[in-house]
Amino acid sequence: MAKQAFTKTAYENLHDFIYGKAKYPVNLKNGMAIGGGTMYPEINFTLPTMLITQDTMPEVIKNYKEIITGICERARELYVPGFVAEIETLPPMTFNPQWGVEVCKTVVDIVKEYEAKHGIKGAVRITPNDIREGRDLEHMWHGKHWEAILKTFEGCAGAGADLLAIESVGGKEVHDDAIMYCDISKSIFALSVLGCTDMNNLWTEIVGIADKTGTIASGDTACGFANTAMVLAEKNYIPRVFSAAVRVISSVRSLVAIECGAQGPHKDCGYEGVYVKAITGTPISTEGRTAACAHLSPIGNIAACVADIWSNESIQNIKLLGGMAPTVSFEQLAYDCRLMNTASAKSDEAALLLRDLHADSDSRLDPQAYVLRPDVVLEISKELVKTQGYYPRAKKAASLAFSHMQKAYDSGELMLNDKELMWLENLAQTVESLPSDAGEFTESMIDDCEKLDPKKYNME
Template sequence: MTAAFAPLSYSHLAVRSADELIFGVAPKPVRCGLGLEIGAGKVYPEVNFTLPTMDMTDETWPDVCAHYEEIGRNVVARAVHLKAPGLVLEFELLPPMTERPEWGAELTGILKKHMKAANEKWGLPCALRVTPTDIREKGKPPLMRRGEPWDQLRRSFELNAAAGADILSIESIGGKEVHDKALMNGDLPGIVLGLGVLAPRDMAWLWAQIRAICDGHPGVVPGGDSACGFANTAMQLAGQKMLPEVLAAVVRAMSTVRALVAFEQGAIGPSKDCAYEGPVMKAIAGVPIAMEGKSAACAHFSPIGNIASAMCDLWSNESVQNVRLLSGNAPEVFTELLEYDCRLMNAASATGQAMALRDLFTLSDEWLSPQAVVLSPAATFEIASALVSEQDPYLRTVAAGQTAVNLLRRGVQVGKLKLGRKEEQWLGRIEKALEELPGSSEELIDQLEPQYGVFYDKKSYALACRE
């Protein structure tokens, strides 16, 4: 009889200093898939892909399957040709593939077939990460723990695990219904409510479900979540000058708290590529992490193209459509780009120069954007230390935000970080708002009930409903 799972509680870091945060090495490597060990000394490419613009219907389904046949065949062939020491494919389901779980599972089977063939014929160590879409945001307010969308999502996890997934992940959206509104208004208390109160509650429930599904399918590991809908939304809005960069940087730091909940509930990594909070997870939980940066420019622009690789164990392109380029189809092209990036990192490790390369990755970005400041190994260690000094997710979120403000302040004071007048003003506003937050999540919920209470379903977060 399997013992009941007891959620973990992190009060210490898995590393002793920032010097132990480096690409290719994690305190707790993960074995998964077909002979692959992640975080044990090498960095591997994680290739992500999607369909070109097309309708997805019963009539076009054979064409959809043909695309994934082509992607699976071409990507593994390119990896074998380049003598890659290992490979991860990430299949991010589109919403219709989650809403009809059998569709997603069929495509998982197609991709795994090509990976098995490459492993058997060429000895390629590889693993398939499958990421269903969090479709629970339907409805106003969205229902997170019940209803048809949750039933479809749960079945998607089950069927994909049975069809060949080696790693299960998700970009969950609990708390986003409040966070989106607060973010657009620059309202820090509302941001903290969504990101630091509601999101951790949803994560704890959701990742207990995902862990249980993995437990029922030997060989399938629970990977990790991503604050893509929170911190990456802020990053992109800041890039479009719709939000201050300092706010995006503080949101990035605070997003680490919800990510940690997945590992408290049994996730073991590798974390998601678009989860730039991954380095803090490596520092606290010791798990291997996937990251994305300059080689993800096919999917989005960012101010963190090099520094993102400083501590990665998987290096990803985020996503690219299966369209024809001059050399070949885009997914196989990005397989080559990623593998050459990984070769450089692995050569640095093999020749004792990993620390020098890590520091160059960091130096090239660190002081050119507030969002890069909070991603350095030193900043990662400082944010992680602040998190483990608290146990309550709300207090952890506040501590992470305050640490980010301190990091930005110090950068300005020593003349390394240059901020415009409006960014300076916003940093002061954020600092003051963090100082004025109430001492408990219960007080924050009560304080913001008139403003945000209508936007979220209390039962979805195990909160008592007001009479």
């Protein structure tokens, strides 16, 4: 299948770029239309601290039954119009695909049971853990790690999963060092040259599995790249302007899934999904304030501006005063979605006001929030699509991110301290000095990446 090439944005008018509505909604078999006008909650959950072995699998399954039953019951009690349950497999569940498939089938069966008995519409997104890391990794696109991931996808699709997703790690070994040393050149190399190449190979396979099994290839996320930077910036370990730029650059990488045929919704922990939606019109899932159960961030409200599904972040099955944590988190998501849906039903003006309040409440206080403003996203996206090629587009993304941050500071729309301003100037200059040719850039970077084994990416 020929890859899609996006040369213009899906949205021209900022008025149309809003939560709950996508140009190309994803229609599920049960009638849910993601991006079709209704905001749905997407609940992401995981196990309490425990070992996952053959002997503990009965306890694992018991936990997942308890989690999804509590969620379905609360969905019924709150009159939720529909929801998505995401299963992010833990590493042992991907190394042993039959375990991941058993977990998936457990969740799917209960969701379908509640739909049949109570009319509660639910969908299941399966996100196999990307295990392609470690010393025993043979190659990124063949060997036992690769085969286990594909078997997990195939098995879970057969078990009834509706949506296929992953947090892929191609280039992460290089990007970890890029973050550590605030090396914007290495970040661009990891995300565009390594990451985009990996995305092409991986998402061609995932889309093929989706087509074969009648499921939907949804989307990827640069969580291990941009979210890692965001968390470290929040701890004041690295500059926030660096993290903000990484977020925009990561959109070039995440876009590849859609180019390969993924339909959305883009995965929740990929905040760069706003750029993917702007360019492709596919619906997106995002997380913000509701992700505080797993990590803190400066983008709690602005993340909701153009979401089509509102998610949390992986929350453990532990007891809180209000109930089990996944059920509590689901309730928070459901109420947020109810508010957004009510605003949309009231009028377009009310929905736009809520969108803009979400944006304005965060964007001035942190550059990582500023680059997620719908108007900024649309402006940058319209320039990005004019540039073709992964490396040139990633370089352009970094340049645009820095120039927009500088302009916003100069106009008083963004707060930056002296240290951030110094980093902003230096990083922008570094990007401008990078070579224009991708081959020249790659050749100059390979020897500088100590943790990179080029053979695993077919680079030798």
